[in-house]
Amino acid sequence: MSxxxxxxxxxxxxxxxxRPRRYCSRACRTRAYRARMAERPATVEARRQPPxxxxxxxxxxxxxxxxxxxxxxxxVAAVSMRxxxxxxxxxxxxxYRYVAGREELNDLMVDTVFADHPLPEPGPDGWRDKLxxxxxxxxxxxxxxxxxxxxxxxxxxxxxxxxxMAYTDWRMRALAGHDLDFAxxxxxxxxxxxxxxxxxxPLAYETQAARRTRHTREQWTEARRESFDRSxxxxxxxxVSEFGSEAFEAAEPDxxxxxxxxxxxxxxxxxxxxxxSAPAKARERDGT
Numbered sequence: 001m002s003x004x005x006x007x008x009x010x011x012x013x014x015x016x017x018x019r020p021r022r023y024c025s026r027a028c029r030t031r032a033y034r035a036r037m038a039e040r041p042a043t044v045e046a047r048r049q050p051p052x053x054x055x056x057x058x059x060x061x062x063x064x065x066x067x068x069x070x071x072x073x074x075x076v077a078a079v080s081m082r083x084x085x086x087x088x089x090x091x092x093x094x095x096y097r098y099v100a101g102r103e104e105l106n107d108l109m110v111d112t113v114f115a116d117h118p119l120p121e122p123g124p125d126g127w128r129d130k131l132x133x134x135x136x137x138x139x140x141x142x143x144x145x146x147x148x149x150x151x152x153x154x155x156x157x158x159x160x161x162x163x164x165m166a167y168t169d170w171r172m173r174a175l176a177g178h179d180l181d182f183a184x185x186x187x188x189x190x191x192x193x194x195x196x197x198x199x200x201x202p203l204a205y206e207t208q209a210a211r212r213t214r215h216t217r218e219q220w221t222e223a224r225r226e227s228f229d230r231s232x233x234x235x236x237x238x239x240v241s242e243f244g245s246e247a248f249e250a251a252e253p254d255x256x257x258x259x260x261x262x263x264x265x266x267x268x269x270x271x272x273x274x275x276x277s278a279p280a281k282a283r284e285r286d287g288t
Contacts, residue, residue, distance in 0.1 A: 060098040064108045076147035106151050111161035113145055119170045128265055130174035134167060135192055135261050142200035146207040149200040179275045199257045
């Protein structure tokens with residue numbers, strides 16, 4: 001249940017009865033209404049236009065590209081077989097001749113995004129430069145498609161997306177020849193992907209929040225500053241109470257990505273150093 005106004009971010013007083021409050025004042029309620037009305041003509045006009053693919057041959061790629069366009073405009077939650085069919089101007093059942101359902105459509109969306117941006121072969125020299133390049137390229141995909149992390153969040157049940165898996169394969173090959181067993185290679189490659197997905201998760205939320213409230217992260221934070229400061233004082237959080245513009249900038253997703261990426265690569269370097277020095281230490285211990 002929201003405790004802040006959806007328009008200005010001010011703290012809400014609990015409703016005495018009926019539905020929970022969404023706005024702090026009549027003015028904010030009116031602004032929200034006007035914002036919704038401002039969007040409606042464009043939506044209606046867009047639906048009056050002839051479908052972009054009405055005369056095109058329907059195939060899997062056309063369907064997936066339409067789904068990607070919908071996700072870009074409105075977020076991945078808006079994507080459905082029915083919605084894609086409506087955007088293409090065809091009956092929903094015609095889509096099922098090419099795509100089995102929403103789960104396969106999700107997989108195809110992920111696979112297409114990664115297929116459009118393959119990693120270079122052979123790539124730069126050195127394992128560190130290779131892994132850094134792969135991470136930066138995948139991060140760019142998350143920046144371009146903020147919803148992507150929502151479809152690629154569980155490494156235990158990854159999407160059936162060969163071009164996504166190609167990133168994992170590329171990272172494992174980058175570390176081949178460093179005396180790491182296959183299980184360790186797998187862990188490192190998946191760790192990098194999992195880190196990127198986690199670091200990118202706020203991008204999806206921020207995009208949705210900005211679309212819903214029409215406020216940037218900075219505006220949202222500023223509107224809630226008084227409430228935040230009060231909560232921090234009452235909770236007696238000495239370090240958090242020192243947060244200012246520097247901490248706000250440090251918490252930006254891009255800065256978190258940069259910091260975590262280099263710490264992760266530093267950790268891999270330590271692991272490789274230990275692995276390469278183990279045989280020499282063993283020989284010294286055995287006197288050979």
